[in-house]
Amino acid sequence: MRIEAAELRILELPLKFRFETSFGVQTKRTILLLRLFGEGLEGLGEGVMERLPLYREETVEGARYLLEEVFLPRLLGQDLPNPEALAEALRPFRGNPMAKAVVEMAFYDLFAKGLGKPLWQVLGGVRTRVEVGVSLGIQPTVEDTLRAVEKHLQEGYRRIKLKIKPGWDYEVLKAVRQAFPEATLTADANSAYRMADLPRLERLDELGLDYIEQPLGYDDLLDHARLQARLKTPICLDESLTSAEKARKAIELRAGLVFNLKPARLGGHGESLKVHALAEAAGIPLWMGGMLEAGVGRAHNLHLATLRGFTKPGDVSSASRYWEEDIVEEALEAEEGLMPVPEGPGIGVTLKLPFVERVTLWRRYVSA
Ligand code: OSB
Ligand code: MG
DSSP: OBOOEEEEEEEEEEEEEEEEETTEEEEEEEEEEEEEEETTEEEEEEOOOBSSSSSSSOBHHHHHHIIIIIIHHHHTTOBOSSHHHHHHHHTTSOSOHHHHHHHHHHHHHHHHHHHTSBHHHHHTOOOSEEEBOEEEOOOSSHHHHHHHHHHHHHTTOSOEEEEOBTTBSHHHHHHHHHHOTTSOEEEEOTTOOOGGGHHHHHHGGGGOOSOEEOOSOTTOSHHHHHHHTTOSSOEEESTTOOSHHHHHHHHHHTOOSEEEEOHHHHTSHHHHHHHHHHHHHHTOOEEEOOOSOOHHHHHHHHHHTTSTTBOSOBSOOOHHHHOSSOSBSSOOOOBTTEEEOOOSSBTOOOBOHHHHHHTEEEEEEEEO
């Protein structure tokens, strides 16, 4: 498949809710959107980096620079036999998995379309619907939290994840646990704790959480392993897993007994398949993470989540939760906690171009 041209855009999309985590508040998303053109087909990719490096180090501006000035010029005009060849062409450049993932995933879409197959089949998926949970931001009060949990359980979400931070953890989780004794409940700290917080984290053990997500440093494995040895509740790694190499070390150290897999954090689908294989061999359950993606990123995540190792509900909730209007034509909506994977070749969604145009802040066409 020859990539003949590319279009890079930066979009701004307002969120329907205020999303507060231990690292900040989000009210909109700034989205890097890539369209790759080849053989009369179009492949789509969506960046998950934010404007500021508050989750991982990458930023929209940094990724825009790398894609526009470095990655795309290197890839355009080349005849790439498969997505592995594209990953190989970008290998000399260190790190920056999120920037690489934008083009790698867009190429997977293009490649699958070239084969006339849905992406999930090309990736080796085994199902056509994905179990979904919901990630709820820090709310103003415990009462607001209870109301939000009840609403989302009624909507059919199969797991409730609450964002926590020191001072907003045990009490709110305890209240939710008491009100909903049967709910599958998890907590995501986004790296807000230190080892010195051990007594505070040990208290969470009594709440029957399915896992505690990324309590410690955003790049840490060793302290997580030490913490895991002290907790009954499984630790789930998110931020720290940026490559299959990191996953291998996490497994060896027992730094986490569950993995949140986000293809965009790992550099794309190819690296995700490697992590999937390692996790499966080690008996580590996976679930599909989310980065508040719009329709393109969400569709990619859904296709990958059809693989056998994704045995826990993912953060791939309905698009209508996030947006008044999505950037794709297809409605990505869950029903009774199950999200159907979009049908058709590739990721199975098409851009709603007039709307995309309206929310575009910046646009650049790159040709070979
Ligand atoms: O830690 O999983 C996270 C959103 C942005 C950045 C990091 C995270 C999240 C979420 C939201 O938890 C998941 C979603 O609904 O897309
Ligand atoms: Mg997380």
